[in-house]
Amino acid sequence: MTRLLSPALLPPALLPLALLAGLALLPLGLAANPYLLNALITTGILTIGAMSLNLLLGFTGQLSLGHIAFFGIGAYVSALTSLGFDVEIGFGVRVVHEPWPAAFGFLLGVAAAGLCGWLIGRLSFRVRGAYFVIVTISFAEVVRLVALNWVELTQGPLALTGIPALGLGLPGLGSWTLRTKVQNYYLVLAVGTLCYLLIARLVGSRFGRAMRGLKENESLALSVGINATRTLTVAAVISAAMAGAAGSLYAHYLRIIDPDVFLFATTVTMVIMVVGGGKGTLMGPVVGGLVFGLLPVALRPVMAPEAQWIVYGLVLIAILFVMPRGLVPGLAGLIRPRRAAGAPPRPAGDHAGAHAGAHAGAHAGAHPGAHAGARPVEVRS
């Protein structure tokens, strides 16, 4: 169920490839429409954030409500690396950093965000669940306050400006600075595709099986030797690093960032993208990202910004009402029955449900005097 790309469905790579081809061709028709192109770029960046969030929320079941912190850290570290800084850190010690090429900023931004993911993971995965949610929210708030108040480093609310655009350099061939919107569009598309492939590979591997095992039945996963803390921490590092990559792209595209990149609302947007598109599926955050990222574009001509938020919420509710597991699993479910008609007989959903139910019932009846089942038997101390 969590695997969109199961063999029972479409040829696995067809839908993502078609989408990729479509997105790659899109600028040909849009080059003259900077507004739309801009919307696509920011949507793409947020979609990468949503994909990274999905790695945690969808595949391990851990909700990172401070996910924007990793995004913002990627943005600030990347911007500061490429802008340079000169700050006093107390006791008369000054730290001076000369500007480096933006590409180094990108790499350091990714690394710094990944490191923070590791710290947060180590801190909170021993206890998990609500605790993790709270730790991530608090972390995001702390980082935002630092960005707001450490004016000497970050300019505080005045924002970091003049951030250089990202450049691509190939030794011997020269280098290009990605200044135009079309160039940035393709950069975001490339990074997004890379993240997608990375997640796809992880999820289909031994590591992905460990994540699924922990999510589906944690006690059982532990009992076959899966190390929960390690698995979840690694997932958090990769997720945070990807969010950091998105943040870096954001900083070098907009060329200006202020502490508002840490706004809680952006995390909420990413959660909506993941949940609306289908958490725990590879394509879910991509489809959700495009739908909810571009919705404001579609709504802008017809209503005021405040009203747009209402419609935004209504669309999410409508989707989840019709397709509780999100757009991608929902649509896949519509296609599947037709395809399955010609396939070898498999137990249909309702049949299987009745089956399991009947046996559970039989089991309960098998031991008169058995516990009612309200008591959790397998517990961790």
Next chain:
Amino acid sequence: MISSMDSPPSPILSVEHVGVRFGGLVAIADLHFDVQPGEIVSLIGPNGAGKTTAFNVMTGFLRPSQGVVRFRGTALAGLQPHEIVRLGLSRTFQRTSVFPDDSVLDNVLIGLHRRTPARLLDTLLGRDRASERRLRAEARDLLDRVGLTARADEKAGALAYGEQRLVGVALALATEPAMLLLDEPVSGMNASETRVFVGLIRAIRERGVTILLVEHDMPMVMAVSDRIAVLNYGRLIAQGPPEAIRSDPAVIEAYLGQGSAAREAAMRAAQASPAQTSPAPVSAALEASHA
């Protein structure tokens, strides 16, 4: 090597004066017994006697309030469940024995987690193909052993309850245990499935795996065990070969309670046929109490 004076030479598992309290409730009081390598031992007792709690202590899911469990000489105190299974002590669960949303084959693949050195970097570079192929072959082997080959591609959560128990056993076997703890493995199985399962238990033992079994199905317990330990209210009330347990008054008492008509019947049956194999008075008594 240090071994305690009063225990027989090198047991594979020794439970030493273990106690577990949940608030005021004493779930296990001073449990003390050994299992020798290659044995099939059953741990029986009425509902709530503390059997699952004992398993949880042995596998690191619960910290005992007192006492210690040793496995092959290693004290398990302070070890996490995933560390204990790496020592060769594996278990199944009474309630949920599968990863419900995955196929049966994928379930076993998850269970084979510890059996491949595949590192994350290899995965990202696509260098884990060979080891993945080997794992699949091993998973199919395991499914064959427990008789689930035909179900390989079905969603584990949709299987019949008895088949889910078998998936649980395959998962435990996937860790290559030296000792296996089975918590009510035949609940949800009919008589013929249970017979097949007894064969499976024996085959597992033939491969040198020691087995500790918790089970309410008395005929099955009597048929398969070398030794039986009986728990009641967290205390060990009897221990010995099946014949002795079958006619032990304390055991019959524990299962039936005071003043029950069924108890009298069982006592009479026990006195009338102390050595008879079937029907076993305890199981007859159990059936009577369930009726």
